[in-house]
Amino acid sequence: MNWEDVHSPEFQKFVQDHLxxxxxxxxxxxxxxTNFDLKAAVHQIAARxxxxxxxxxxxxxxxxxxxxxxSLEQSSSEETALFKSKGLSGKWMIxxxxxxxxxxxxxxHAFEKATYCEYQEELAxxxxxxxxxxxxxxxxxxxxxxxAHLLSSKLTYDLIYVDPARRGDGNQKLYKLQDCQPDVVSVWDQLTEKSEQILIKASPMLDISQAFLELPDLQLIQIVSSKNEVKELLLHWKKRENLSKKRIEINDLGSDLPAFSFSMEQEEKAVSEFGEIAEYLIEPMSGILKAGAFKLFGNQFKLKKLEPNSHIFTSDFLPxxxxxxxxKVIQEVAANxxxxxKLFPKGKANVITRNYVQGANELKKKLGLKDGGEDFLIGTKTNNGYKLVWCKRVK
Incomplete structure (x- = not known):
């Protein structure tokens, strides 16, 4: 990259004028x-x-x-980066x-000094x-x-942050922590000696139980979603923190959905209550589905589960x-x-399937529907069989 070009007033004006x-x-x-690298300027416009x-x-x-x-695709958003910075402070982070x-x-933001490491020279x-x-x-x-820099240094830090590369040879996606680079599992003991806190950003596809299995010292895993889509997992370790209860915390950014926090022990002890479709259907936010807190979610909000593998709940009252x-349930309908x-003459209804005979796209195609409007069709399974339910979103 020609830095003289990039910092020239002419280059910067061109970029700003053509955004x-x-x-x-x-x-x-x-x-x-132009008197500057046009391709570089156009790249800056496209990137912005x-x-x-x-x-x-x-x-x-x-x-x-x-x-x-x-590098832009793999980077965090401002929203998720701000979230992960909450509650972290000290003198020096890496x-x-x-x-x-x-x-x-x-x-x-809340550290006096920071070290940034990157092996790609141009990106650095x-x-x-x-x-x-x-x-x-x-x-x-x-x-x-x-x-390598960390392990060869005599310094210790208040925070080590790491976002291991999750793609292997041939662009293969990797989900186990020990398969990613750097392999934090193999050097865990050395990492804990070098810092007061460790924060690992992991793939949203990482299995929660697998994370606790690979790194038994973890005390907290945060599942971070944005507008109900899981974006990342944050694995926390803090020196001198109580290890007796491993907690999972679920947060959805950009919505008014409340946070949900629990321990693995609580979910293991909870028992589901089952029932047929009542006045309301409830779908847990995506982070709860990811965490597998199905029994505890139902218990905490006094909901009945429709069937062991159908992660849709029902209630006679508005939670x-x-x-x-x-x-809000309107009526059960036939998948005809x-x-x-007749019910949707405009051919629009939002289709959701959970443990149903068909996926949402397949069902939409079969029924001649497109997503849109205020009506919902929820396909699921109760203990009495498969059901298709016409609903309206309440909240």
Whole structure:
């Protein structure tokens, strides 16, 4: 990257003036007509367009430089980065796998000093430019292997943060912690000697029980979703913290759904109560489904489960302050295209299936429906068989 170009007023003005335009058309229109690297400028425009929702304040800052798209795709959003920084503070933190630096920046807010590590040289150079602009003098930059740097250093830290790479050879997705790079499982004892706290960002596909099995010292796993879509798991360890109860905490960002917190022991001891479809149907938020807290969720909110493998609950009363979607039952319907056409003449209804004979897309195709409107069709299974229920969303 030509840094002289990137920091030139002409380059920056071009980027800011054309943020709303088609990057491909810009390349064609201005080819051979600029005194700077046109491709680099167009890349900056395309990158800002791509991350405008994920990183809104960064996209608006003309002094920030954006790397290749893969680093942008893998980076945290501002929303999730801010969330993970809550309650963390100290003198010095280290990010072993810095990436695009979003987590490094937000985590560093309550620390006096921070170390950013990244083995990709060009990415490290881009991020050092950005973080020096955003937090002048706070960061130490290590262009190399973060884990090797940590283990060879005599320093100890108040926080070690690591986001292990979850893709192997041939772009294969990896879900076990010990398969990712760096392998935090193999060096766990050394990590705990070097820090007061450890925070690991893990794949939303990681099995919760597997995480506790691989790292028995973990005290808390946070499941973080945004608008009811699970985005990441945060694995916490803190020196001198009580290990007797391993807790799971579920938070949905960008919604008014309340948090849900429990221990594995509580879920193991809970017993489900079953019943047929009543006045309301309740679908737990995605993080609860991920955590597998099905029995405890029903117990806590006095709900009945429809069937052991159907993670839809029912109630005769409207639940208050519940971490899930609540639907008012209108009637049970037949999965018949003619009948559905009479009920939904516009051909629109939002279809949800949980432990049903067909998936949602297959059922929509069979019934000639498209998502939309205020009506919901929920396909599920009760102890009396498969049911298709017409509902309206309450909350």
């Amino acid at each position: 709303q335009e088609d990057p491909a058309l810009l390349l064609f229109k201005y080819q051979g007509k 367009q791509k991350i405008s929702k994920k990183l809104p304040s960064w996209a608006k800052d003309p002094n920030l430089v954006f790397p290749a798209s893969i 990010d072993l796998t810095g990436g695009f630096g979003v987590d490094s920046f937000y985590l560093s 150079q881009i991020v050092s430019n950005n973080l020096e602009h955003l937090a002048p003098g706070k960061f130490e930059f290590v262009a190399g292997d973060g884990l 208050e302050n519940i971490p899930g979607r609540v639907f 295209k003619k009948e559905i056409k």
